[in-house]
Amino acid sequence: MRVDWADLARRLAALCDGEDDAIALMATLACEIHHADERFDWTGFYRVVAPELLKIGPYQGGHGCLTIPFERGVCGKAAREGRTVIVDDVAAFPGHIACAASTRSEIVVPFRAGDGTLLGVLDIDSDRPAAFTREDAVALEKILEEAFANVSMT
Numbered sequence: 001m002r003v004d005w006a007d008l009a010r011r012l013a014a015l016c017d018g019e020d021d022a023i024a025l026m027a028t029l030a031c032e033i034h035h036a037d038e039r040f041d042w043t044g045f046y047r048v049v050a051p052e053l054l055k056i057g058p059y060q061g062g063h064g065c066l067t068i069p070f071e072r073g074v075c076g077k078a079a080r081e082g083r084t085v086i087v088d089d090v091a092a093f094p095g096h097i098a099c100a101a102s103t104r105s106e107i108v109v110p111f112r113a114g115d116g117t118l119l120g121v122l123d124i125d126s127d128r129p130a131a132f133t134r135e136d137a138v139a140l141e142k143i144l145e146e147a148f149a150n151v152s153m154t
């Protein structure tokens with residue numbers, strides 16, 4: 001099954017409507033996104049918990065590493081640079097953090113509070129090589145922007 005991004009976006013907008021609790025939003029998004037597409041073998045959030053430091057949040061799939069500094073991994077790169085990172089072959093990515101030996105490709109999307117504060121990243125792993133596209137990136141960026149619009153860090 002391959003995700004219908006427009007349909008998923010509509011469902012998530014309805015589920016998350018008016019919600020301003022970041023953990024509740026992450027739990028809902030991880031669940032719905034994970035089960036929307038058979039390419040997605042691990043779907044989860046890493047939260048900014050201190051300057052230049054990510055810590056795991058709600059996720060679906062096998063256990064994920066608990067802490068990632070901004071200077072490490074695909075998640076750290078996406079957080080550091082503030083942009084979506086698509087890795088077609090994780091074995092060719094210097095410093096990739098392998099939470100599962102089966103992972104072949106990955107997409108990591110930063111997400112922000114309504115005031116633009118970086119809240120963390122959404123990480124999706126696939127056991128398939130080159131599983132992710134720019135279409136996936138654009139759709140995920142829009143879903144995350146809308147979902148966390150009501151979250152405030154003050």
Ligand code: SME
Pocket residue numbers: 042063064065068072073074075076095096097098099100106123125
């Ligand atoms: N692969 C990620 C680490 C998170 S585990 O995949 C869930 C990275 O390199 O940042």
